[in-house]
Amino acid sequence: MINIDITKELHGANGAMQLVFQAAIKKGEFVALSGKSGSGKTTLLRILAGLEKADGTISVEQKEWLHADKSLPPQKREIGFVFQDYALFDNMTIEQNLLYVAKDTKLANQLLEITELSSMKKRYPHALSGGQKQRVSICRALMKRPKILLLDEPLSALDPAMRTKLQNELLLLHKEFGTTTVMVSHDPSEIYRLANRVIVLQNGKIINDGSPKEILLKTQGSQKFSFEGELLDIKKVDVIYIAIVAIGQQLVEVVVSSQEAKNLQVGTNITLSTKAFSPIITQI
Amino acid sequence: MNSFHAKVINIQSVENLNIITFTSADTTLKMMSLDLNDKLKKDAKVLLTCKPTAIAIAKNITGELSYSNQIHATIRAIEMGQLLCCLQLHFNGVMFESIITSDSAKRLKLQINDKVTALIKSTDLSIERIL
Numbered sequence: 463m464i465n466i467d468i469t470k471e472l473h474g475a476n477g478a479m480q481l482v483f484q485a486a487i488k489k490g491e492f493v494a495l496s497g498k499s500g501s502g503k504t505t506l507l508r509i510l511a512g513l514e515k516a517d518g519t520i521s522v523e524q525k526e527w528l529h530a531d532k533s534l535p536p537q538k539r540e541i542g543f544v545f546q547d548y549a550l551f552d553n554m555t556i557e558q559n560l561l562y563v564a565k566d567t568k569l570a571n572q573l574l575e576i577t578e579l580s581s582m583k584k585r586y587p588h589a590l591s592g593g594q595k596q597r598v599s600i601c602r603a604l605m606k607r608p609k610i611l612l613l614d615e616p617l618s619a620l621d622p623a624m625r626t627k628l629q630n631e632l633l634l635l636h637k638e639f640g641t642t643t644v645m646v647s648h649d650p651s652e653i654y655r656l657a658n659r660v661i662v663l664q665n666g667k668i669i670n671d672g673s674p675k676e677i678l679l680k681t682q683g684s685q686k687f688s689f690e691g692e693l694l695d696i697k698k699v700d701v702i703y704i705a706i707v708a709i710g711q712q713l714v715e716v717v718v719s720s721q722e723a724k725n726l727q728v729g730t731n732i733t734l735s736t737k738a739f740s741p742i743i744t745q746i
Numbered sequence: 747m748n749s750f751h752a753k754v755i756n757i758q759s760v761e762n763l764n765i766i767t768f769t770s771a772d773t774t775l776k777m778m779s780l781d782l783n784d785k786l787k788k789d790a791k792v793l794l795t796c797k798p799t800a801i802a803i804a805k806n807i808t809g810e811l812s813y814s815n816q817i818h819a820t821i822r823a824i825e826m827g828q829l830l831c832c833l834q835l836h837f838n839g840v841m842f843e844s845i846i847t848s849d850s851a852k853r854l855k856l857q858i859n860d861k862v863t864a865l866i867k868s869t870d871l872s873i874e875r876i877l
Contacts, residue, residue, distance in 0.1 A: 683795070684779045684786075684873035701827035702799075702845060719798045719832060719843050720825075722747055738780050739869035 463488060464610065464642060468509055468518035468528070472666060474500045481505055481516075481666040487659075489523070492636055492643045494657035494674070501663040503646045507612045510644065511543050512536035522609050542603030542641075544616045548595040550587040556598050557583040563605035573601040576638065577631050593624035600632065604639055611636070613645035617652065629655050650678045681735075688735035696723055707734055748801075748842040749874060750775070750794040754786065765868065768794065771838035776814035777871040791877040800870035801844035803833065804863040805854045815866035821858055826851065835864060 464487040472481050481502040487493055495503045508514040512527070513536055520528040527534045550559050556579060560570040574580045577597040587595055596616060603611060613632075617625045633656055636643050647653050653660055653674050660677045662670035670677050680688040691709035696718070703723040705716045716734060718726070726732070752768035752775055764782055768775040775794065786792070804811070822841065823834035831851035833844045844864055856862070 681783075683875050684777070684782070686780055700830045701825045701832045702830055717799055717845075719845060721843055722798075725747070737869060737872050739778065 463523065465519070465521045466510070468506075468516040468520065470505065470509065470514070470516040472502060472505060476500070476665075479666045483663075483668065485661060485668070485671070487642060487644070489642055490640055491659055492633075492657045493645070494653040494660045495644060495646045495663065496648060496653065496660055496677075497663035497669075502666040503663055504614055506663070507543070507614055507644065507646060510539075510610065511541050511612055512539050540606060540609040542606060542608035542611045544596070544599050544603045544611070544613045546615045546619055548587070548592075548599045550595060550598055550602070552587050555584050555586055556590075559587070559598060560602050560605050563602055564607075566605065569605060569607070570601070573604055573635075576634060577601055591624075593620050593628060596620065596628060597631065600628075600635065604635060604641070607639065608641055611641045611643040613643065613647075615646050615648070618647075618649070625649075625652070632656060650674075654678060682733050683735075684737070685735035686738035687741055688733055691732055691734055693726055693728055693730055693732045695728055696726060698723075707732065709734065747874070748796050748798060750838070750840065750842070751877075752792055752794050754788055754790045754792065757782070757786070757788065768792070770794070773817055773838070775817075775866075775871060776868045777873070778868040779872070783873075783876060785876050786873070793874040793877060794871055795874040796842075796866050796871050798832070798843040798845040800866060801842075802865040803844055803846055803850070803854065803856070804865055805856070805860065807863055811865065813865040814868040815864075815871060817864040817866070819862060819864050821856060821860045821862060824851065824856060824858060831856075835862070837864070 467484045470481045472479050483506055495506065497503055505514060509516045510520065512534060516528065518528065526532065527539055551562065554562060557570060574583055579594065579597055617628050620628065629652055657674055660672065660674050661668055662677065679686065682688045689709045691707040693705060694708055695706040697704050703718045703720060705718050705726065707714050707716060750770050752770035754766055755769050756767040758765045762781045764779050766777045766779060817837050819835040819837040821833055822836045825832040826848055829848055831846055831848045835842050835844060
């Protein structure tokens with residue numbers, strides 16, 4: 463069990479704000495931290511890692527990491543930290559990068575095996591793709607057999623296919639090593655696939671805490687199929703109207719009646735929803 | 747948007763699939779839904795909605811229909827287009843719309859003040875919001 467009860471003054475774009483975070487995280491949980499940029503997610507990870515000071519307490523399996531004025535130094539905290547940029551030692555081979563953290567060849571080989579990097583272990587980081595570098599960073603973070611694995615948007619710089627592959631490997635490693643993982647992520651599919659709990663931060667405070675389905679499923683009334691978009695145009699055709707809506711990178715058309723069209727204003731943000739029973743799914 | 751005031755009178759559930767029965771001015775309405783909002787309990791008051799294009803119209807019906815929702819309404823206005831026809835219907839003090847093809851409207855010989863039955867499948871009815 464990890465008990466966190468901390469506060470810290472932050473100076474963000476909107477002036478000073480207080481980061482207040484109180485949560486108990488069970489051993490083996492995979493927690494996604496979500497929320498707009500500047501909400502305090504990365505600071506929280508850095509406080510957990512001991513890289514930033516905070517007031518309050520952090521205890522991990524009955525061991526005090528932070529209590530009153532006593533703060534366990536980062537190197538004694540048994541954490542693995544993976545950033546968006548890979549932060550590898552360029553003058554060391556992949557294998558050396560891993561063994562630098564802990565002289566455990568067996569573990570290094572096991573990690574490289576899981577992430578399909580065994581054949582590349584004598585290579586240097588500059589000879590690797592972005593996806594491969596990030597796998598090395600993840601392996602390196604696990605070399606200390608950390609109690610907590612902290613991931614700060616680890617996959618956001620990778621292309622979608624590589625991201626999916628690494629998500630699967632992360633999940634495999636998380637289960638294999640029984641670590642507790644805290645990951646900052648904005649990607650709903652990533653959170654749904656990996657996390658069993660989502661904590662949403664806003665202006666330094668927890669505004670939502672629950673299962674990914676509870677938190678991420680957008681609903682409008684009883685309608686499960688709901689998206690936010692922008693109303694681009696409404697055109698009259700015969701006795702009906704056709705609304706053109708931009709959702710993400712796509713345009714969709716929706717038929718509305720003249721009564722429905724009356725209350726709609728082009729250029730505004732709208733919610734587009736339908737029942738879960740209507741959409742047709744086709745494999746691409 | 748079509749809106750009907752209704753009250754929950756029963757909820758049948760199998761895992762996260764539910765059929766909710768409502769009453770709206772002596773008419774029984776049924777809605778199929780996945781997971782329900784926690785506030786949706788027996789006696790809860792709601793606004794129900796349905797797309798005008800999902801409402802079929804029947805006149806002088808005999809025999810059985812599978813439609814769970816059969817609303818007896820009066821036609822108050824008809825807007826006939828080349829292909830589609832928009833009907834303004836009156837039920838329980840509220841107006842709602844149905845959009846059907848002009849051919850069907852002509853086949854049914856629909857006129858203002860006609861008594862018709864608006865047909866809605868339970869999968870097409872949804873909760874706009876809980877009151």
